[in-house]
Amino acid sequence: MLNATIVKRLDITKDLMILQVKPDSGVPDFVPGQYVALALGENGALEGTGKKPRLIRRAYSIGSPPHEKQYIEFYVAVVAGGELTPKIAALGEGDRIFVTPKITGTFTLANVPQGSDLVLxxxxxxxxxxxxxxxxxxxxxxxxxIRMVHGVRYTSDLAYSDELSTLSEAREDFEYYSIVSRPDSSWQGYKGYVQNLIKDKTIELDPARDHVFLCGNPAMITDMEALLTGIGFREHTKRQPGNMHLEKYW
Ligand SMILES: Cc1cc2nc3c(=O)[nH]c(=O)nc-3n(C[C@H](O)[C@H](O)[C@H](O)COP(=O)(O)OP(=O)(O)OC[C@H]3O[C@@H](n4cnc5c(N)ncnc54)[C@H](O)[C@@H]3O)c2cc1C
Incomplete structure (x- = not known):
């Protein structure tokens, strides 16, 4: 029943990993920002058990671009006591996993006019x-x-920072801000929560021009939503177009 193979595993920390997964039937078409469900059987992998265990499935955003047809990339945090992620953490390259065939989600750039700027x-x-x-x-x-803001707890959690720093050095239209809430003494960058960067106007927002995307911790999103609504942003919904797009992970 498992339909995909983990072709690469990169451990960022002991609780954070990047996985590249190759579905047997190839990488389906999708739009950047969408997600898919990963699943495993209740007692680990389903294969070879002979019975039909309950599937534990959870949503994961896709990190690779649609033109990458060799694998789908995921960035997964291991949640202590979680049902699925400790099982995923026990897998390595060559191990099998279930990827639901349907890729879905509306947290995409589809509703952003070409003339708008992005704050991710x-x-x-x-x-x-x-x-x-x-x-x-x-x-x-x-x-x-395009401005990208990434908030993490520890400096070591800053996955993708090399790629993003290189991109910001190469492109005048891209700025990368990383902010750490519990930095070590060597950290020279921004300290605190992503909200601080908006409140202290390190990042200035203009509701007439910017589309803001918020993704991850629901407490951050609730906070930011209130902050942004106060300066003229409105949530984008199916019924009412807006310039604030939300993806809460739990
Ligand atoms: C649209 C969408 C996309 C998602 N994309 C990603 C992704 O790209 N990477 C990723 O790691 N997760 C992602 N998630 C979260 C993911 O679906 C699971 O909720 C998460 O991996 C925990 O699964 P679990 O079975 O181990 O824990 P569960 O047994 O489901 O959860 C235990 C508890 O942990 C809490 N929790 C869940 N996630 C976290 C977290 N990251 N940190 C702290 N507490 C948490 C919840 O309150 C939950 O009650 C996404 C969720 C959604 C809705």
Missing amino acids: ISTGTGIAPYMSMLRTPETWVPGRR
Whole structure:
């Protein structure tokens, strides 16, 4: 029943890993920002058990771009006491996993006008959908400014920082801000929570021009939503177009 193979595992810390997973039937088409469910049987992998165990499935944003057809990339945090992630953490390269065939989600750039700028704000693994967006050429509309904000607890949690720093050095239209809430003494960058960067106007927002995306920790999103609503942003919903897009991970 398992339908995909882990082809690469990169451990960022003992609780954070990047997985590249190759579905047997190939990588389906999707749009940057979308997610898919990963699943395992209740007692680990399903294969060879002979019975039909309950599938434990959870949603994971895709970090790779749609043109990458060799694998789908995920950035997974291991939740202590969680049902699925400790099981995923026990897997290695060559191990099998279930990827639900349906890729879904509306946390995409589909409703952002070409003339708008992007502010991509995340905590922890909430950076994944933005990696897919930034790795996709169509995101880079000429004249569009893109700012990326990544908040983490520890400096070692700053996955993708090399790729993002290189990108910000190479492109005038891209700025990368990382902020650490519990930094070690060697950290020279921003300290605190992503909200601080908006409150102290390190990052200035303009509701007439910016589309803000918020992804990850629900407490951060609730906080930011209140902050942004106060300065004229409105949540995008199916019924009412807006310039604030939300993806709460739990
Ligand atoms: C649309 C969407 C996309 C998602 N994408 C990702 C992703 O790219 N990477 C990723 O790691 N997770 C992602 N998640 C979260 C993921 O689906 C699971 O909730 C998470 O991996 C925990 O699963 P679990 O079975 O181990 O824990 P569970 O047994 O489901 O959860 C135990 C408890 O832990 C809490 N919890 C869940 N996630 C976290 C977390 N990251 N940190 C702290 N507490 C948490 C919840 O309150 C929950 O009650 C996404 C969720 C959604 C809805």
